[in-house]
Amino acid sequence: MDLRTYQRQKSKDALKRKAIIAFSVVFFLWLMIWGSFWLPWLRISQISSDDFVSKGEIESAVSPYMASLNSFFLPNNNFFLLRTSELENILKEKGAGIAEVKKLFPQTLDIKFPQTEPWLIFCLSSEALAKESGQCFYVSKGGVLEDYAPQFSEKPLPEIMAGGQNGKLGDGVISAEEAAFLRVVFKNLKILDIYPSEVSFKKDEVKVLMKEDWYLLIPKNMFADKIFADLKLLMEQKIKEDRAKLEYIDMRYENKAFYKLK
Structure with missing residues (x-):
């Protein structure tokens, strides 16, 4: 082997040693990080929690996730x-409720x-399904299903009528815009x-059934304050003492109002 070949081989061997050392260092560091x-x-x-949901129910819901590994085979806990x-x-999917979870080092x-004050009640649209599973909910002022509600013979809050058979905690039964509009209406x-007992949203209108057993039809695309300024005038100047005889008031058309007595 001549000197040139020897030097070349020596350089290759040195490079291999450096590569092996570098790989070993990187692997060792990775192993330390992974192991940490x-x-x-x-x-x-x-787990620390309030008394709204039992600790046993919380632990039962979160334990499978806490004991599992992520895609890098590292502990999720x-x-x-x-x-x-x-x-x-x-916790929401398991029906425990809408929770706020924080990590404390x-x-x-x-x-x-x-806990927020219930605003509306929502029950599944199929009466048979609702009676079978008891699926009624309290709705927050943001339009979100926030807690389970019992079946009331006479509901203490207005009921929101919405389509669809499914509902679970955390779902929005109406949009944030619809909820904001409805707050102004109420x-x-x-x-x-005047006190509402039932509300239903359609494509361009809202139907509000009153405890006095008449209903109001209003558009979704108009300012609620303007609608009710007109409603106040209608009540004071036209309907007056006939309010108990009302069947409905229709205010879906701008600058027009229709009403019918029973």
């Missing part, structure tokens, strides 16, 4: 890898179920000492 996710003191082991949004979805989950009705 398994450290017991960085894995969630405690590692503090840095755990996704609180995933647990919130799991290094090993604790804090789970709260915020506010104006209260000013007139």
Whole structure:
């Protein structure tokens, strides 16, 4: 072997050694990082919660996820890898409720179920299905199904009538825009000492059934305050003492109002 060939071979061997060393260092560092996710003191082991849902029910719902591995074969209950949004979805899907989940370093989950004042009631559209499964819900002011409601013989809140057979906690039964519109409607009705018992949305209109057993038809694409200013005038100047005889008032057309007495 001549000197040139020897030098070339020596350079190749040195390069191979460097490559092996570099690979070993990288692999060792990767192994250390991968292994650090398994450290017991960085894995969630405690759950704190309010008394709205029992701790046993919470643990039963989240345990399968907490004990599972992600696509990199790392524990989902590692503090840095755990996704609180995933647990919130799991609790909602399991029927525990709408939760807010936070991580408290290094090993604790804090789970709260915020309570808001119920605004509407929603029941599944099929009466037979609703009676069989008891699927009625309280609806928040944002139009979201926030909690289960019992079957009432006389509902204490207005019922929102919406299409579809399915409903689960966290679903929006009406859009945020419809909910905002309806809040203005209710506010104006209260000013007139009128109280709704049932509401239904159609494509371009809203039907509001009153506890006095008459209904109001209004458009969705007009300012509610303007509609109710006109309604107030109609009540004071036209209907007057005949309010108890009302069958319906139709205010779907701009600058026009129709009503019928029983």
